[in-house]
Amino acid sequence: MRRILTIASIVWMEMLRRKDIYVLLILLGAMLAGIVSLDIFGLGGVAGYVKDTGLLMAWLFSWIMTVGVSTRELPQEESRGTIFSLLAKPVRRMDLVAGKWLGCWTVAAAATLAFYVLTAVIILLKGGKFSFPVLVQSYFLHAAALSVVAAAGLALSTRLHHDAAAAMTYVATGAAYLILPRVSEFMAGLSGPRGIAMMVLYYMAPHLELFDMRRRFVHSYGPLHWGIFAVILAYGMLFTALLLLVAWLSYRRKRFARGALG
C-alpha cells in the first residue's frame, strides 16, 4: 500500500509542477466572470445559466485533464527510462498501475473540487441559490465518472503511445457519454445481428451519463435517493476495477528494452 501511495504522490508532484490545474481554474473563472456579466434584459438574481455553464465547464475541463494525465504517466515513465529504476525497486506492476491510477484520479478529483467550489462561489455572488446535498452528490458522482475515465486512459496507455492513447480515450469516453444513451433510440428500428450488437455495446460500455447530475442541480429537483446514489457509485467502482484489471493484464508481461524507448 505504501508503494502505491508513493507512486500516487509522485503523480501529484508532477501535476503541481506542470501547473495545468491553475490554468484551467483561471480559464473557468474567466469564462464564468464573462457569463455573469451578461445583461439579461435588466433582470437580476438569475443564476440557473451560471450553474449550468459552470458545471458544464467543470465536466469538460476535468475530462480533458483526466485523459491528459492518465494517458501520459506510463508512456512518460517508459520514454524517460525511469520505468527501469521503478520496477527494480522492486515495485510490482500491479502497484505501479494502481499507484498511477490513484494519483491521476485524486489529482483530477481535487481539481474538480476546486472547479465546483469556484462555481458555487460565483453562483452565490450572483444571488443564486442551490441545494448543498445535491451539490455534494453531484461532486461525488462526477468523481466516480473520472475514476472510470482515468482507468480507461491508463489501460489504453499500457500498450499505446501517449498521443494515441489520449485520442482513443477521448473518443471512447466521449462516445460513452454522448452516444451510448441514444443507443436505445437507435435500437428501436433494429433487429437481428445488428440489434444484438447494439445490445451488447449498450450493456458492456460504461454509462457515464448516470454520473451526471447537472439537471437535478440546475433545475432544483432535489437530492437523489441515497440508495440509487450508492448503486451508481458502486457501478463506477466496479467498472474502474474492471478497467484496472485490464490495464494490469496488459502491462504485466510487457517487456521494456533500453534503446527501444524514447
Add this chain to the structure above:
Amino acid sequence: MKQVSAYKDNGGGVWPWVALISLCVAVFCLACAVSRSEAMSTCAGPQISSADRLAGGVRAAIGGRFFETADIYFHKGVPHASKDALRNCVFERLAEAVSPSEHVHAGGQEIAEIMPWLRLAAYCNPHDVETYLVASFWLAGEAGRPDLALDVLREAEENNPKEYRIWLERGRILLRDRRLAEAARAFDVGLAFWPGSQEPDGEDARHGLRNLLLHRAILLELSGDTAQAVRDLRRIVELYPSSESIRLRADTLENGRAPAAPAGEILTTLLRENAGERSACHREDEHGHDHGRDHDPSRDENHQEHQVAREAKNVP
C-alpha cells in the same frame, strides 16, 4: 548509451486545448462584432455580407440552439422525448432517477431562468423576431415585469424596423397595463407596418392583421369611434368570411345598438386567450396528453366573447 532527458516533455498538456478553445471563442466574438459594427450596417449590397456569409449562418444556427435551450429550461431541463427501445432496462431506470424527464413547466419566478438563453439567442441572431416576442411575453406575464418587456421590444424594433409583430405585442402589453391610448397607437403603427417581412398572402400575416384589426376595433369602440371600429371589423370579415360573430358585431354597431358582449370584456377575453395560446405547450403529442379543453357552448355564459376571441385566433 542514449541519454534520456529526465525533463523530456511528452506533449503540450492542457495548453493546446486552451489555445483551441480560446481561438474558437475569439473567432466567434470577432464574427459577432464585425457583423454588428456600425461600418457594416451603413453599407448596402451583397459585398458587405462576407462576414455575414462566413459567420451569419453559424450565428443563426447557434442562436437557434440557444432558443431551444430556453425551451428546455422552460421544461425544467427535459429535452424532447425520444422513442426508446429499452424503456425498462436498469440503465434507463437509473438515468430517469438521476435526470427526471417528466413533462413539467417552469412557473412563477422560475420563468426568469429561460431569459439568459433568450438573451444569447437575441445576441446571436438579432433578426429573429420570435426570440424577442417570447422574451417580452414571459417578462410581461409570469415574471411580472412589463417595463422590461417593453425595453425588449424597443431593442427588437431597433434591430428589426417596420416589423408589425413587435408593435402588436407592444400593444397587448400596454393593454394589460391599462394604457389604452398608447396601446391604440401601437396597433396603428403595427397596421402601418403590416405585413413587415412576411408574405401578405401567408396565413401568419393574415392572422396577424386580423389580431391588429380586432384589438384596434375594440379599443375604438371603447373610445366611442364606432365608425372606424365598424370599418376594422368589416375588414376582418373580408379576410375571413366565416367570422359570423364579428359580422354580427359590426352590424349591431352600425345600427347604433349595443352589442351583447361589452367591449371591455371582449378585450379581457382576447388577452386571456392570447396568453393561453402563447403558453400552450408544443410537446403534448410527445407526452401523450392534451391540454385542450372541450368547449360546450350551452354551459358557457360568456359564449359570444369566447366566440369572438376564438374567431380571432382560429384558422378559418
